[in-house]
Amino acid sequence: MNSLFLLGGVLLFVSVVATTLSARFGMPLLLGFLAVGILAGEQGIGHIRFDSFPLANVIGQLALAVILLDGGLRTSMSSIRLVLKPAAVMATWGVFATVVLLGIFTTFYLGLDWKFGVLMAAIVGSTDAGAVFSLLRNSGVRLNERVQATLEIESGANDPMAIFLVTALITMIMQPEQSGVFAFLWMLILQIFFGLLIGWLGGRILAKLVRRLNLADGLYALMIVSGGLIVFASTNMLGGSGFLAVYLAGVIVGNKHSLATEHVLRVMDGLAWLAQATLFVVLGLLVTPSDVLANGADAVVIAAFLMLVARPIAVFTGLWKGDYSRREKIYISWLGLRGAVPITLAMMPLVMGVPNSNLLFNVAFAVVVLSLLIQGTTIPVMAHRLKVAMPPKPEPVDVQDIWLSETESVQLTAYRVVAESEAEGVHPDKVAPISSSYEWRCFTLIREGRKVELHSDTVLRENDTAWYILPPDQVDKMAQYFTETGSTVRMNFDFFGEFVVDPGSRAGDLAQAYGLKLEAGEESLSLLELFEQRAESKHPVEGDRIEIGDFGLVVKELDGNGSVKWLGLKVPH
Incomplete structure (x- = not known):
């Protein structure tokens, strides 16, 4: 042993x-x-x-x-x-x-x-x-x-389709007398139906238990794993796809933050x-x-x-x-x-x-x-x-949630100073512009593994780690000051373009400013309407683009509802 x-x-x-x-x-x-x-x-x-x-x-x-x-x-x-x-x-x-x-x-x-x-x-x-x-x-x-x-x-x-095909073909080879189109189709229907049904039910039950039971921290994961295995095995026993069921159960639990x-x-x-x-x-x-x-x-x-x-x-x-x-x-x-x-x-x-x-x-x-x-x-x-x-997305090096209740939390976010970034040489509380609508206050500064006392003359150095408490919509914005350098800014310019434009702006105004040629009727459209009309995708994501002559119009940022918030304008050189 x-x-x-x-x-x-x-x-x-x-x-x-x-x-x-x-x-x-x-x-x-x-x-x-x-x-x-x-x-x-x-x-x-x-x-x-x-x-x-x-x-x-x-x-x-x-x-x-x-x-x-x-x-x-x-x-x-x-x-x-x-x-x-x-x-x-x-x-x-x-x-x-x-x-x-x-x-x-x-x-x-x-x-x-x-x-x-x-x-x-x-x-x-x-x-x-x-x-x-x-x-x-x-x-x-x-x-x-x-x-x-x-x-x-x-x-x-x-996996349901793959398992169905493998099982059906093994049956045709080993037991040809039991092979039948309707039997195989029924097996596929059961695989998908029970996979979706039990996965959904199991996920809902597990999500409710996670929120209502008061367990030791390490036991929540054991409960989810054991519950996932119950969903997996019971679905298989009923002739469904256990793989589909356990994946769906995970999706439901994971989205109940x-x-x-x-x-x-x-x-x-x-x-x-x-x-x-x-x-x-x-x-x-x-x-x-x-x-x-x-x-x-x-x-x-x-x-x-x-x-x-x-x-x-x-x-x-x-x-x-x-x-x-x-x-x-x-x-x-x-x-x-x-x-x-x-x-x-x-x-x-x-x-x-x-x-x-x-x-x-x-x-x-x-x-x-x-x-x-x-x-x-x-x-x-x-x-x-x-x-x-x-392009690489500016992100904090660490995020810790501090839970104020079972459903409400604030985030502690840590940022490491990159050489030649905007944060280098600046006081931790003065990293963000004064015009920012949120007061950025650093509560801990770590330098070479040790905590540094904050004074009026303290400035950030390369590889320092600064911790902040920020609202979720400000986390990525703060990361830009710590991680963006001349090379990353150029990389973003190369991808998204040199200018940021409002999607609600009139396409005709942009065309007049840069001498662009639009199709008949496009001058009266907003830039967003023009983008939606020309784009291959009807559900834009960050990075989607259209061409207007030699110019490019690129989706730079989406809002919380998945709508286009800002467009980038790429100008030919």
Whole structure:
């Protein structure tokens, strides 16, 4: 028993430490966990023999439930409302179209029976929530809200279709006499119906319990995790999609902001990392590298077709009526990340005794590794090349909520002084302009790890950390003074333009001032009306733009209701 504990502790410890190396070399952290498992496995330096697919399947299901719950807790309802319809299309049609195209290709390329070829496609056909949540949020790049929300919500909601297709195809192979179109459609309806119903009910119940029960801080997260597992398991037992249910439950709880949810999010972050580390280490132990390499050439061809043909066609056909530019569609096509879900789905044929299912597992494993290596490492590069990346947003280095009651709080925000920023060399209380409608008062200044007494002649130095109590709408504004330098200002000018204009201004006045040519009838429109008339998207997000000759009109800021507050005007040089 102690040997088992020692082994588990060493593997997880090495996995966590190895993430520093993977981050330094620009590799996805998940590959670090996977590499540790492979090195510790039967053909690695650890020589650990682990071949229990049923046990690995149990671990995989449990870990994915925790990862999806954490992802749901961090998904804002505003993001869901923004992209609900297109994300739902991608979670259903997107998976189906990908599987059909890849299944036809795989069948002819490998010379397999069509059911086996489509089964292989169904296993790798859905994007992976764990990979998407982890890689997007740790990539160091800020995507526009429409793209990021679509990728995250699609990955959190596409499991029912993937599980339905895999289950249906296994049934057709193993029990063809029980196969029927109506039976399969009924199974899909149950997957979605019970997933949505129990996820919604479970989320509402958990949200109410979180707000009403008075527990020790650490117990709130345990209650949410245990409640999430109840939702996950009960949905599966009723024939629904437990993955969809636990994700939806997380969304509902996470959007009920309270003292308890703050404690939950802090603990859940560690639990989600533990789940991902455990899952990928186990998968690394389970795989036999020589078998994967033996099918490596086929996996490369299948992965290439998936990334370059099947996924793009599915995205462009699924989003052709949406509010997405061509560049956004290309980026969403490229970010069809595969992770633990395909490998977990590949265990189902092995557990159920499908002939030649080792081939399915090995190819799925190789496709996941290739996806993480190629797509996962190019998230920032492709975002900048396709111009869906946003300039870095000035943010505090730390935020602590001080709760005055169960529902009311104030925020303590910490800002670190960047060299050559406006805050450097200024008294902490004089950072913001005197004309500001809010009195900015610093209550603590930290310098080289020590608290500094504030006097009339105290000035901020590089790397000082100043703490303030601010209303929520002033937090980002204050961050600008601490983080913006000449280079960041130029970066914002390059993206949003040199001037800020009022959306209510008359388009004709702007055209007259700069000699712009407008279409007939556009002179009387406001700039916002002109933008809405010309824009590809009917629901603008920060960074959306239109062209007026050589000039650009860019959405610079939205208000709390999602309406355009300010536009940027980019002038040609």
